[in-house]
Amino acid sequence: MSVRTRFAPSPTGFLHIGGARTALYCWLEARHHGGSFVLRVEDTDRERSTDEAVQAILDGMRWLGLDADEGPFYQTERLDRYREVAEQLLAAGKAYYAYETPQEIDAMREAARAKGEKPRYNGYYRDRNEPYRDDPHRVIRFKNPQSGSVVFHDKVKGRIEWSNTELDDFVLFRSDGFPTYNFAVVVDDLDMGITEVIRGDDHVNNTPRQINVYEALGAPVPTFAHLPMILGEDGQKLSKRHGAVGVMQYREDGYLPHALLNYLVRLGWSHGDQEIFSIEEMVRLFDIADVNASAARFDMAKLGWLNQQYLKNEDPARIAPELEWHLRRIGIDPSTGPAPAEVVPALCDRVQTLKDMAERARVWYAPIAEWDDKAVAKHLKSATASAVLEAARDGLRTLDAWQPEPIHELVQRIAERLELGMGKVAQPLRVALTGTQVSPSIDHTIYLAGRDEAIRRVEHALAISRAG
RNA sequence: GCUCCCUUCGUCUAGUGGCCUAGGACACCGCCCUCUCAAGGCGGGAACACGAGUUCGAGUCUCGUAGGGAGCGCCA
Numbered sequence: 001m002s003v004r005t006r007f008a009p010s011p012t013g014f015l016h017i018g019g020a021r022t023a024l025y026c027w028l029e030a031r032h033h034g035g036s037f038v039l040r041v042e043d044t045d046r047e048r049s050t051d052e053a054v055q056a057i058l059d060g061m062r063w064l065g066l067d068a069d070e071g072p073f074y075q076t077e078r079l080d081r082y083r084e085v086a087e088q089l090l091a092a093g094k095a096y097y098a099y100e101t102p103q104e105i106d107a108m109r110e111a112a113r114a115k116g117e118k119p120r121y122n123g124y125y126r127d128r129n130e131p132y133r134d135d136p137h138r139v140i141r142f143k144n145p146q147s148g149s150v151v152f153h154d155k156v157k158g159r160i161e162w163s164n165t166e167l168d169d170f171v172l173f174r175s176d177g178f179p180t181y182n183f184a185v186v187v188d189d190l191d192m193g194i195t196e197v198i199r200g201d202d203h204v205n206n207t208p209r210q211i212n213v214y215e216a217l218g219a220p221v222p223t224f225a226h227l228p229m230i231l232g233e234d235g236q237k238l239s240k241r242h243g244a245v246g247v248m249q250y251r252e253d254g255y256l257p258h259a260l261l262n263y264l265v266r267l268g269w270s271h272g273d274q275e276i277f278s279i280e281e282m283v284r285l286f287d288i289a290d291v292n293a294s295a296a297r298f299d300m301a302k303l304g305w306l307n308q309q310y311l312k313n314e315d316p317a318r319i320a321p322e323l324e325w326h327l328r329r330i331g332i333d334p335s336t337g338p339a340p341a342e343v344v345p346a347l348c349d350r351v352q353t354l355k356d357m358a359e360r361a362r363v364w365y366a367p368i369a370e371w372d373d374k375a376v377a378k379h380l381k382s383a384t385a386s387a388v389l390e391a392a393r394d395g396l397r398t399l400d401a402w403q404p405e406p407i408h409e410l411v412q413r414i415a416e417r418l419e420l421g422m423g424k425v426a427q428p429l430r431v432a433l434t435g436t437q438v439s440p441s442i443d444h445t446i447y448l449a450g451r452d453e454a455i456r457r458v459e460h461a462l463a464i465s466r467a468g
Numbered sequence: 469g470c471u472c473c474c475u476u477c478g479u480c481u482a483g484u485g486g487c488c489u490a491g492g493a494c495a496c497c498g499c500c501c502u503c504u505c506a507a508g509g510c511g512g513g514a515a516c517a518c519g520a521g522u523u524c525g526a527g528u529c530u531c532g533u534a535g536g537g538a539g540c541g542c543c544a
Contacts, residue, residue: 010544045543102542109540118470118540139542157473166471166540174542181544205472205539228474229537237537263480266493270481273492292481294474295537302480302494312507349507411503426503438505 003035004195007061007068008185010042011053014246015060017298018200018230018238021264025227026198027066028265028286038192039071042185044178046076060247064257065279073192075184082179085187085217086140086172094216095172097132098125098141120168140173142183142213150208155225156291157201162208170209182206186213194222198288201226225288228295230267235297254326254353256319259307268292276309304352311357316344319354326358327365337365338448346440346448364448368435368457375437378427380465385428387418389462392429393455402451408443432461 005026009019030037039061043049058072089095098121100108109119126143149163172183179187189197204226214221232238250260262277269292271277271285311319320340327334334340343361351357379385395410415425426442433454439445446454 008544012544042544048543105542113469113540116469120540137542154473160472162472168540171542176542178542180542185544200538201473202538203544206544208472226473231537233479235536266480268480270492273482275480275493292474296481297479299479299494305494308507347506350505415503422503424503430504436504440505442503
């Protein structure tokens with residue numbers, strides 16, 4: 001039987017980091033086995049579901065490259081089907097109508113809690129066989145087995161056993177005519193032929209109930225894999241006010257999708273000592289059974305390191321479009337300076353994100369906006385600065401090929417001729433070109449500025465130098 | 469309260485009874501390289517939550533304790 005997995009987010013917010021990892025593992029598991037990956041939107045919560053959230057999730061998945069083979073399917077479009085299955089259960093005597101008001105249910109829970117028991121529904125209408133009545137509080141409840149236990153072998157947690165006495169007759173259909181989650185997932189996973197359910201471990205507790213529904217339906221039970229949650233850097237649960245952001249925020253912060261995917265795949269899963277995985281390697285090596293059972297913390301420092309690995313090792317031509325996107329975001333027109341593909345190698349050793357890279361690249365696209373006073377005082381007002389700048393201006397004017405290598409040789413010749421160390425030559429030039437003491441190697445810094453602009457800046461610095 | 473789950477360096481992890489004087493990576497510290505900043509190279513400190521038991525032998529198996537988490541909805 002071919003493997004079929006699904007990612008089933010509820011559209012109540014953006015695709016966050018935990019959801020992204022779940023989606024990745026589902027996708028990987030399907031791809032690894034040559035199976036199918038299905039996307040399903042669980043939107044039966046009409047109060048909180050929004051179209052914007054659906055779009056945000058779709059955007060996030062597309063950016064990450066987690067393409068679905070089927071879907072997205074929407075639960076709200078399958079209402080008739082849930083109704084049909086519920087009727088089937090009703091007819092088979094495996095479900096029943098109940099008419100308690102919310103207040104009565106609350107009172108029931110309070111009473112149970114007061115006795116030190118688990119708050120649950122007491123099954124009042126279970127075997128009462130009352131005639132059907134139209135009632136605003138009418139719900140359909142599942143007749144959960146009252147003895148025995150449910151055992152399943154979770155692919156990440158191992159064997160889990162649950163006594164049926166812990167389970168109550170949960171609601172299948174709400175009084176508003178919508179199915180509940182625990183019922184809709186089963187019907188959906190069944191109809192969609194899902195063979196492996198991979199989801200967050202906050203669903204472990206629901207699994208026994210769902211298995212009972214499968215069995216009541218006489219249907220095959222899929223395998224389950226419950227992923228531990230991802231904690232914030234401080235070890236606290238991620239929440240809106242605690243660092244939980246959508247994956248698209250990571251794009252804005254300058255991370256590459258591949259780097260994020262690589263970070264996520266290693267959070268809870270590993271393959272020996274390997275840290276860097278191409279997408280193909282992930283697909284080939286990933287096995288849901290190798291996923292760890294314990295929660296992991298999100299570590300920005302490591303994500304940053306990984307992102308830089310990709311910045312350094314991927315083809316600059318492939319990174320260039322993303323850099324352009326970031327340049328435009330900070331108001332820079334990429335056509336007013338060097339080709340982004342040439343900027344990438346100059347800065348990839350110096351930044352961890354594309355956002356920082358764009359910021360640092362600004363010197364080649366816009367005039368120097370601000371001069372570092374200390375840099376000017378130290379390197380432009382020094383005794384030898386004017387001579388260096390003068391020599392550089394003349395040399396740059398007559399240089400044959402405008403390439404880093406000849407520029408490098410020119411700088412070296414100036415150092416030799418003036419009998420100065422490289423530091424005494426490079427630093428004044430660096431300040432001249434950037435207004436600061438920090439930049440890529442001096443030859444690349446000059447090269448990327450372009451000949452005219454480089455000479456203009458050197459002349460300007462020379463004026464400052466002489467004035468001092 | 470009840471049920472279920474989790475527990476190896478600061479962090480992510482390797483480890484499936486002897487190969488472990490517990491390995492790698494990030495982070496941190498030091499040295500080297502060096503035109504700045506980085507990157508890179510080399511080196512360093514740093515962990516099996518605790519207690520019993522099983523066994524010739526336990527990070528690895530069992531039980532308990534502690535700590536953490538999840539769930540107990542007409543939310544998903």
